Amino acid sequence: xxxxxxDPAAIYxxxxxxxxxxxxxxxxxxxxxxxxxxLIHACGMVEIADRLAISPDVAASGAAALAGxxxxxxxxxxxxxxxxxxxxxxxxEVVVTLNxxxxxxxxxxxxxxxxxxxxxxxxxxxxxxxxxxGNAPTALFRLLELLDEGAPRPAxxxxxxxxxxxxxxxxxxxxxxxRGAPFAALKGRRGGSAMASAxxxxxxxxxxxxxxxx
Amino acid sequence: xxxxxxDPAAIYxxxxxxxxxxxxxxxxxxxxxxxxxxLIHACGMVEIADRLAISPDVAASGAAALAGxxxxxxxxxxxxxxxxxxxxxxxxEVVVTLNxxxxxxxxxxxxxxxxxxxxxxxxxxxxxxxxxxGNAPTALFRLLELLDEGAPRPAxxxxxxxxxxxxxxxxxxxxxxxRGAPFAALKGRRGGSAMASAxxxxxxxxxxxxxxxx
Numbered sequence: 495x496x497x498x499x500x501d502p503a504a505i506y507x508x509x510x511x512x513x514x515x516x517x518x519x520x521x522x523x524x525x526x527x528x529x530x531x532x533l534i535h536a537c538g539m540v541e542i543a544d545r546l547a548i549s550p551d552v553a554a555s556g557a558a559a560l561a562g563x564x565x566x567x568x569x570x571x572x573x574x575x576x577x578x579x580x581x582x583x584x585x586x587e588v589v590v591t592l593n594x595x596x597x598x599x600x601x602x603x604x605x606x607x608x609x610x611x612x613x614x615x616x617x618x619x620x621x622x623x624x625x626x627x628g629n630a631p632t633a634l635f636r637l638l639e640l641l642d643e644g645a646p647r648p649a650x651x652x653x654x655x656x657x658x659x660x661x662x663x664x665x666x667x668x669x670x671x672x673r674g675a676p677f678a679a680l681k682g683r684r685g686g687s688a689m690a691s692a693x694x695x696x697x698x699x700x701x702x703x704x705x706x707x708x
Numbered sequence: 709x710x711x712x713x714x715d716p717a718a719i720y721x722x723x724x725x726x727x728x729x730x731x732x733x734x735x736x737x738x739x740x741x742x743x744x745x746x747l748i749h750a751c752g753m754v755e756i757a758d759r760l761a762i763s764p765d766v767a768a769s770g771a772a773a774l775a776g777x778x779x780x781x782x783x784x785x786x787x788x789x790x791x792x793x794x795x796x797x798x799x800x801e802v803v804v805t806l807n808x809x810x811x812x813x814x815x816x817x818x819x820x821x822x823x824x825x826x827x828x829x830x831x832x833x834x835x836x837x838x839x840x841x842g843n844a845p846t847a848l849f850r851l852l853e854l855l856d857e858g859a860p861r862p863a864x865x866x867x868x869x870x871x872x873x874x875x876x877x878x879x880x881x882x883x884x885x886x887r888g889a890p891f892a893a894l895k896g897r898r899g900g901s902a903m904a905s906a907x908x909x910x911x912x913x914x915x916x917x918x919x920x921x922x
Contacts, residue, residue, distance in 0.1 A: 495849070495852060495856065495881060496877070496881075498845070498846065498849045498877065498878070499846075499873055499874060500819060500820040500821060500824065500846060501819070501821075502815075502822070505821070505846075505873045505874070508872070509872045509873050513872065535871060535872070536870070537870065537898065537900065538870045538871050538872065538875060538896075538897035538899065538900075539897070570789075571789040571790075572786050572789040572790050572901060572902065572905075574789070575784075575785040575786045575788070575789040576786050576901070601716075605714060605715070607714060607715075607716050607719070608716070610714065631712070632712065632713075632714060632719075635709070638709060642709065656750070656751065656752045656902070657723055657749060658722070658723045658726040658727065658749070658752065659713055659719045659722045659723050659726070660712050660713060660719070661752060663710070663712065664712070667709060667710075682752075683752035683753070684752045684753060685752065686750075686751065686752075686900060687786060687790070687901065687902055688870070688900050688901055
């Protein structure tokens with residue numbers, strides 16, 4: 495077997511250098527580049543840079559929220575597992591309500607998914623929070639409904655649901671009308687927990703490389 | 709906002725139907741299709757079907773191992789978080805050694821990554837296990853080294869490391885010489901925890917849709 499690169503710092507450096515060399519980053523302001531680079535790093539696809547919908551204020555707003563102790567609200571355990579805890583600036587709480595015992599009953603009562611019902615349990619923490627959705631389109635749809643009903647705005651909506659039913663549609667709706675919230679989303683079917691976690695990690699750590707990636 | 713599909717069973721059905729309609733599945737034997745469909749479902753990209761390297765025996769070998777109580781060895785917490793625990797047929801243990809307190813010291817002593825060092829801690833459980841790698845190329849490289857050194861063979865190697873340094877190379881090496889182990893891998897840079905989890909879920913549940921996806 496051929497030798498392979500084993501030094502974590504060198505792996506990170508070469509990874510980020512490859513992204514900078516191959517991805518079209520020039521349309522993004524400097525303060526967004528760490529998030530874009532981390533998103534690409536998380537999925538191995540430089541071309542997603544061309545499909546990101548992102549508001550210029552999302553990095554500043556999300557980073558300030560984290561520095562101020564805001565919680566991170568995640569739609570599933572995988573997103574939470576990808577967040578580099580020791581990079582969070584204020585020991586921020588990482589919240590996943592999907593497996594709350596109330597959720598199956600709420601989902602059934604509302605004739606909806608557990609992921610959507612779990613979002614209802616965020617209601618009293620939404621204001622100023624960082625929301626990271628990496629799995630369920632219905633979670634993002636439900637979040638937008640809550641905002642339409644008058645729920646307080648998050649500091650950042652990181653919208654990366656994935657798949658064939660509702661993913662493209664929910665993210666298009668977010669990009670069309672983010673309800674006044676700073677946001678980032680990958681248009682189309684692609685997305686996933688790793689991207690949602692990477693977006694949170696970019697808000698928390700920029701391109702600093704502490705953490706469990708390699 | 710337009711109405712959206714909220715019924716979990718309908719979402720699954722439409723998702724899997726879309727994959728069957730759009731992906732080129734005809735080159736796969738029937739017993740592999742559930743894994744291929746779940747992999748596509750996890751990432752939203754039908755075209756990955758054309759880039760899968762997969763041994764025909766991986767489904768039977770992996771499913772039999774799980775039925776017999778084999779552990780699932782994961783390279784990171786995100787993979788473990790994506791595994792549908794209640795679908796595992798024998799209450800199988802899901803093992804992540806990455807955050808074992810011994811790992812940082814082992815990594816430093818071996819001048820390698822924590823992910824590679826964590827694989828050394830699998831050694832006495834490798835024989836007959838299901839291995840799911842969804843993040844670190846160095847974990848897959850290290851696994852192949854251990855097999856070259858005589859470690860007992862896993863029942864299935866699910867190889868989905870992602871990224872720009874070593875991901876394509878480690879999966880190419882697995883596909884070139886799987887050391888006698890049944891395997892599945894996505895060639896190239898793409899991969900990720902969601903795919904690795906999806907492959908485990910396919911071994912455990914086929915296309916049955918219990919679980920935390922929606």
